[in-house]
Amino acid sequence: MSVGAKRLFSAQEKSSFGVVFHRVDSSFILALSSWFNGVFHPRLIEATAIREALSWIKHHFSGNGVIFNDCQDVVHVVQSNTLDLSEFEKVIDDCHTLLLQHSNVSVSWINREANIEAHCLARVSINTSCFCIWDVNIPDCMIQLC
Numbered sequence: 001m002s003v004g005a006k007r008l009f010s011a012q013e014k015s016s017f018g019v020v021f022h023r024v025d026s027s028f029i030l031a032l033s034s035w036f037n038g039v040f041h042p043r044l045i046e047a048t049a050i051r052e053a054l055s056w057i058k059h060h061f062s063g064n065g066v067i068f069n070d071c072q073d074v075v076h077v078v079q080s081n082t083l084d085l086s087e088f089e090k091v092i093d094d095c096h097t098l099l100l101q102h103s104n105v106s107v108s109w110i111n112r113e114a115n116i117e118a119h120c121l122a123r124v125s126i127n128t129s130c131f132c133i134w135d136v137n138i139p140d141c142m143i144q145l146c
Contacts, residue, residue, distance in 0.1 A: 015040045017049035018121025019056070020142070031117075031134040031142065032056065033125030046071040047091040049118075050078060050107060054098035057105055065102075068110040070119075075109040117142050 016035035023029055032052065036045075046069055053067050069075050077086075078095045086092075099105060112119065124141040125132060 012126060013037065013039055014126050015045045016122045016125045017045055017052065018118045018123075018125055019049055019053045020117045020121060021053075021056070021061075028138050028142075029135075030056070030060075031121055031139050032132065033121045033128065034131045035125050035128075041087060043071065043074050043086070044088040044091065046074040047078070047088045047095065049122075050074065051091050051094050051098065054095060054102070054105065057102060058098055063104065065105045067105065067107045068115060069107065070110055070112045070115045072109050075107055078107045 014035045014037060016033065018031065018033040020031045021029040034052070050067055050069055057065055057067075077092055078099070081096065095107075099107070120141045121139060124139065
């Protein structure tokens with residue numbers, strides 16, 4: 001399983017993220033997105049997207065998996081087991097705890113172009129209800145990308 005996670009900001013003073021789950025053969029499993037009022041630091045939203053993906057993996061999936069994110073700084077902090085004293089310490093701590101519970105899941109960096117589905121989903125989520133789940137049909141914004 002692979003997961004793409006991405007954050008986005010809008011002119012509406014909202015921060016959003018999208019997470020897309022795929023099987024090893026790249027077929028669609030699930031997508032989720034959410035937004036928050038306010039413009040938060042990009043690293044905080046990226047870390048929140050990773051935490052959300054890990055939480056979904058914990059409760060809904062088993063087996064091996066990789067969470068891909070295009071923010072190198074956040075991926076590096078999540079991959080390291082060092083104490084993080086930044087503004088998003090609690091979110092990173094949650095990620096570390098969830099990763100310890102799922103030793104078969106890892107977090108890796110990919111470039112933005114390879115993470116386009118999650119980016120597209122984050123952009124669309126600004127105009128949706130606060131939390132959306134697509135578990136049967138591929139979100140409309142991703143159909144052309146698949």
